[in-house]
Amino acid sequence: xSYRNLSPVELDALREISNIGLGNAVTSLAQLINRxxxxxxxxSSFLPFEEMIELVGGxxxxxxxxxxxxxxxxxxxxxxxxxxxSTLRLVDMLLGLPVGTxxxxxxxxxxxxxxxxxxxxxxxxxxxxxMTGLNMITTVPLFAFDMLGAVLTSLMVAAGRVEEQxxxxxxxxxxxxxxxxxxxFFLLTEPGAIERLMAALGL
Amino acid sequence: MEPAKFxxxxxxxxxxxxxxxxxxxxxxxxxxxxxxxxxxxxxxxxKLGGLLHLMLPDSTQFNNVTKPAKFADLGxxxxxxxxxxxxxxxxxxxxxxxGGAQMFSGLDSKMILNxxxxxxxxxxxxxxxxxxxxxxxxxxGNRGRTMIFDTSNGQVSIRMLGSKLKVI
Numbered sequence: 001x002s003y004r005n006l007s008p009v010e011l012d013a014l015r016e017i018s019n020i021g022l023g024n025a026v027t028s029l030a031q032l033i034n035r036x037x038x039x040x041x042x043x044s045s046f047l048p049f050e051e052m053i054e055l056v057g058g059x060x061x062x063x064x065x066x067x068x069x070x071x072x073x074x075x076x077x078x079x080x081x082x083x084x085x086s087t088l089r090l091v092d093m094l095l096g097l098p099v100g101t102x103x104x105x106x107x108x109x110x111x112x113x114x115x116x117x118x119x120x121x122x123x124x125x126x127x128x129x130x131m132t133g134l135n136m137i138t139t140v141p142l143f144a145f146d147m148l149g150a151v152l153t154s155l156m157v158a159a160g161r162v163e164e165q166x167x168x169x170x171x172x173x174x175x176x177x178x179x180x181x182x183x184x185f186f187l188l189t190e191p192g193a194i195e196r197l198m199a200a201l202g203l
Numbered sequence: 204m205e206p207a208k209f210x211x212x213x214x215x216x217x218x219x220x221x222x223x224x225x226x227x228x229x230x231x232x233x234x235x236x237x238x239x240x241x242x243x244x245x246x247x248x249x250k251l252g253g254l255l256h257l258m259l260p261d262s263t264q265f266n267n268v269t270k271p272a273k274f275a276d277l278g279x280x281x282x283x284x285x286x287x288x289x290x291x292x293x294x295x296x297x298x299x300x301x302g303g304a305q306m307f308s309g310l311d312s313k314m315i316l317n318x319x320x321x322x323x324x325x326x327x328x329x330x331x332x333x334x335x336x337x338x339x340x341x342x343x344g345n346r347g348r349t350m351i352f353d354t355s356n357g358q359v360s361i362r363m364l365g366s367k368l369k370v371i
Contacts, residue, residue, distance in 0.1 A: 015346065050218070050219065051260040058234075059234035059235035059349075060234055060235055060347075060349055060362070060364070062364055065307075067307070081214045114309070123324060127303040139371075140309060141309055142307040142308065142309035143307065143308055143309060144306045144308070146237075146306060146345075146346060146347040147234075147237070147347030147348075147349070147364055148235060149219075149234050149235020149236075149309075150235040150236060150237030150238075150239075150304065150306055150346075150347025150348070151237060151239070151306050151347065152237075153219055153235070153237050153238070153239055153258065154237035154239070154306040154307065154318070154319070155306070155307065156302070157238055157239070157258050157259060157318050158238070158307070158318055
């Protein structure tokens with residue numbers, strides 16, 4: 001389905017539950033790294049996927065991307081994209097290293113990033129699940145660290161979501177020392193999932 | 204240094220699920236190929252080139268095709284037709300293939316369908332059917348690639364993050 005058919009009220013509702021889910025996700029991240037994490041959401045919008053790439057950066061920009069599928073009553077795909085620098089910083093934060101230590105991604109660092117995706121998505125989904133009473137679970141994470149265009153198009157193709165608009169929420173995470181983690185969060189739902197979410201919210 | 208005798212070659216960007224034609228000295232460029240495949244066709248006699256950025260192997264699995272260039276089975280015949288319309292001879296055409304990588308790692312096999320490999324296989328089959336030889340390939344693996352096709356000599360350069368430019 002296309003999000004064009006949603007009313008402004010429904011779009012707002014969808015944005016709102018995503019924001020709540022993200023808030024919950026950031027709280028979990030803070031617990032994981034045992035440090036305070038603040039979050040800003042400068043923008044959120046529905047976009048066709050070509051525009052989604054342009055919003056995040058250039059086609060050849062280095063990014064880290066974690067993606068998980070959501071199964072259950074409102075199935076879809078969740079993905080987080082962090083710019084290259086932020087990906088390395090996240091690894092430092094998670095492993096308790098001084099920021100700037102990690103220079104490239106080894107197996108350990110990749111696992112760390114996947115784990116962050118797991119935690120973020122798990123708490124995102126459980127917040128929405130609690131709010132709506134819908135049954136939702138997540139699968140194991142996938143990870144890529146390469147050109148933005150290559151990473152995103154491959155994922156959209158694998159998900160069979162090349163014709164649709166996507167909910168994009170730009171997120172900025174930062175610690176007390178203002179270390180910035182710049183990321184984008186994307187939610188792609190399967191046909192019918194939005195209707196079920198709306199119905200569960202009484203809209 | 205040689206004095207610049209010519210203008211800087213024109214660069215023509217080819218978007219996702221799109222194709223473009225260019226003549227010497229144009230360079231056709233498509234950015235960030237992951238599982239997608241870039242197909243270049245070249246008529247050396249005319250120094251005429253075409254580049255297609257396809258995403259999926261087979262259109263018959265979709266009931267609503269809005270952009271035929273998205274698919275190998277429809278996009279490659281379109282590109283061949285466009286080359287012919289511009290004077291190219293089928294018997295002179297030469298192809299090169301770039302892309303078809305597996306970008307993601309993880310254990311979720313439903314998402315690891317290896318579309319990249321299927322794209323490459325379908326592109327090869329379509330070219331074989333049309334009788335167009337594939338002169339070179341830079342396919343598979345797990346890296347994103349940018350493809351730059353120089354219509355003045357038919358060379359294809361491949362840019363990957365953190366690697367030197369590779370020419371095929």
